[in-house]
Structures are given as C-alpha cells and as structure tokens.
Amino acid sequence: MSITNYTKIGHMMLFSANIMSTFSRFPYYFWNRNKFKKVVVKMQQIQRVLGMEEESYTIKNLVICSVFLCYAALYIYIDLILNDYKSITRKLAQYINLIMELYECLLIYKVISEMYKQYHFINNKMGSDIGFLAIGKLLPISKMKAKNKNIKKIKLQERDNFLNRLTVYSDVHMKISKMGRMANDVFGIPILYTLGIRFMLIIMYGHLLSYPIAVGIKIILIIILIILCYVHIIYLIYWWVRTADEGKLTLSYIHKIWNSLASNDEVDVRVNHLQLITVQLSNSRPEFTAFDLFQIDWPAVLMLTGAASTYVVILIQFEMAAAAKGLNITLAPDESIL
Numbered sequence: 001m002s003i004t005n006y007t008k009i010g011h012m013m014l015f016s017a018n019i020m021s022t023f024s025r026f027p028y029y030f031w032n033r034n035k036f037k038k039v040v041v042k043m044q045q046i047q048r049v050l051g052m053e054e055e056s057y058t059i060k061n062l063v064i065c066s067v068f069l070c071y072a073a074l075y076i077y078i079d080l081i082l083n084d085y086k087s088i089t090r091k092l093a094q095y096i097n098l099i100m101e102l103y104e105c106l107l108i109y110k111v112i113s114e115m116y117k118q119y120h121f122i123n124n125k126m127g128s129d130i131g132f133l134a135i136g137k138l139l140p141i142s143k144m145k146a147k148n149k150n151i152k153k154i155k156l157q158e159r160d161n162f163l164n165r166l167t168v169y170s171d172v173h174m175k176i177s178k179m180g181r182m183a184n185d186v187f188g189i190p191i192l193y194t195l196g197i198r199f200m201l202i203i204m205y206g207h208l209l210s211y212p213i214a215v216g217i218k219i220i221l222i223i224i225l226i227i228l229c230y231v232h233i234i235y236l237i238y239w240w241v242r243t244a245d246e247g248k249l250t251l252s253y254i255h256k257i258w259n260s261l262a263s264n265d266e267v268d269v270r271v272n273h274l275q276l277i278t279v280q281l282s283n284s285r286p287e288f289t290a291f292d293l294f295q296i297d298w299p300a301v302l303m304l305t306g307a308a309s310t311y312v313v314i315l316i317q318f319e320m321a322a323a324a325k326g327l328n329i330t331l332a333p334d335e336s337i338l
Helices: 003-031 033-050 059-082 088-134 149-208 217-262 269-281 298-324
Strands: none
Touching: 003 033, 003 088, 003 149, 033 088, 033 149, 059 088, 059 217, 088 149, 088 217, 149 217, 149 269, 149 298, 217 269, 217 298
16 A cells, blocks of 8 residues: 555544544533533532632633634644645644644633632632631530539530531532532533544654654654644543542541540440541542543543553554565655645
8 A cells, every 4th residue: 555545544533533632522512511400400509508708710711712712823833834735624633623623622721620629619618617726616415524514505605516517518529529510411422522532633744753853843843743642632531630629628527537536435326427527428428430441640641641651652563564574664644735
C-alpha cells in the first residue's frame, strides 16, 4: 500500500472521530436536558440551604473565557502553520470540535466548581467545630464536670446543637454527592469523546516527531501542540479530582469528631449515630468516571501517556519493518496531504 493510502486512512479516522464527536453532542445534550436542569436546580437549592451568597462571576467568567479563546487561537494558529493551510475540510471539522470541547469545559467548570465550593463551605464549618473540640468546649457527657446544673445543661445544649448541625451538613453533603453523580452521568460520554480525541492527536503529533519533516522550528511547534493537548486533558481532570478530594475530606472530619466525642464509659445514641453517618458518606463519596470505563483522576493521565507512547512505538516499528523489506510505506502524514 502506498504512502498516500496509509496517510489518508489515518486522517479519515481522525476526521470521522471529529465529525462523530461534534454532531453526536447535539442530540446527546438535547436528550439529557432535563437531567442537566435537575443538576442546576439542586445546586441552587443546596446553596439556599447552606446560606451561601451568590457570587458575581462576570469578571471571573470573562477571564476564563479569554484564556480558553487564547488557547484555541494558539492551537489553531500553530496547527495551520505546521500544515501549510492544507486539507481545510478535515481541519475545519477538528477546529469546530475543539471550540465545542472548550465551551463544554466551561460548562463543566461552572457545575464542578460550584460543587467544590459547597463541599468547601461544609468542610470549613466542620473544621471550626473540630477547633471547638480541640480547646475542650465540646466533650463526651461522662467528661462534663460542672458543679452548677445550669452550666452543665448549657453544655449539653451546645453539644446537641453541634450534633444537629453536623447531621444537617452530612445530609447536605450526600445531596451534593448525588448531584455530582448526576453531573457525571450528563458529562461522562462528552468527557470520553474529548479524552479520545486528545489521545488520537497526541499519537499523531508524537509520531510526527519521528518523521523527516520534523526539523527545525517544526519540532518546537509539534511539541507545543502536544503540550496543548495535555493542558486540555489536565484542566479537565483537575476540577473533577479537586472536587472529589474536597468531598472525601468531609468524611475524615466526621470521623475525627466521632472519635473525640465517643467514650468507653457510656453509650451515647447521638454520638453513635455519627458512625452511621460515616458509613453513609463513605458509600456516597464522589467518584467521577468517563462513562464508567475508567476513573477521572491523575493516573488516567499516565494511562493515556503510556498508551499513546506504545502506539507511537508500534507505528515506528511497522515503518522500520517495511523499510527493511524495501517497501515504500509510512504511517506518518506528509506535508502534501495534511
């Protein structure tokens, strides 16, 4: 098979992936529009329950949108310079898909960052309660020593209020986690599309580095394109991982409070209820996946890197084997049809 045929097959695969990713998103979001509305409504309800003030995101959103636009402009500019403005149909499909992916990243950022703030708000409240435990303001009943019955009654009331507040925060935490699972159901397939496209581009650009056209400034441009692909992947994973870690932090806080208030000298039903809350939070802790195929966390970056490196090596070995047999075959794209 000639060089042109091999190259056309590779580019048609990428072109088909971009077309499928672009046009499948419209019916997908239309089909899941009610689920997305539920996520937004639950987010607003939780904000009201926690008493969080609604912040103005005008400037922040403007900055983030500007960064995303600069990212897209830099990516498109370098890619067009590298490919000499050829194969405009395939490139146009790739760039339209890129813009949609960036808009989707903004949407994911909006939802996931709100979840993070709600988790963070709960953890701050629990952190201050742990501070009360540390200075001895809240103690197990058996360790409460007060000569005046009124003082002891006040301490018991403070303790009950504290446990009631803890129960409310735990219930809200489970609602946030449920909202996170709904958001993950909505964005699971689009995230899989995005990671798949970036994965294919990393393979293509990585393989391009081994080709004779990768000389001088073109090596730097190809490396920049690979870095931009990784920036896209890392930014997408960062907010999911950060939110999941913040949600898991609540579990450790409640466990510390339970250990501080529990006593071997008595059986306190209210304190033992914290053990049940700990189990419930452990079972409902946030875990985000790409359509249940793999978890969205930092090992996923290493997995994609390892897989992409393996495929690049395999492609190079195919070419070396073909060259050893004297065949004019290469899987790398040449400048005439990019």
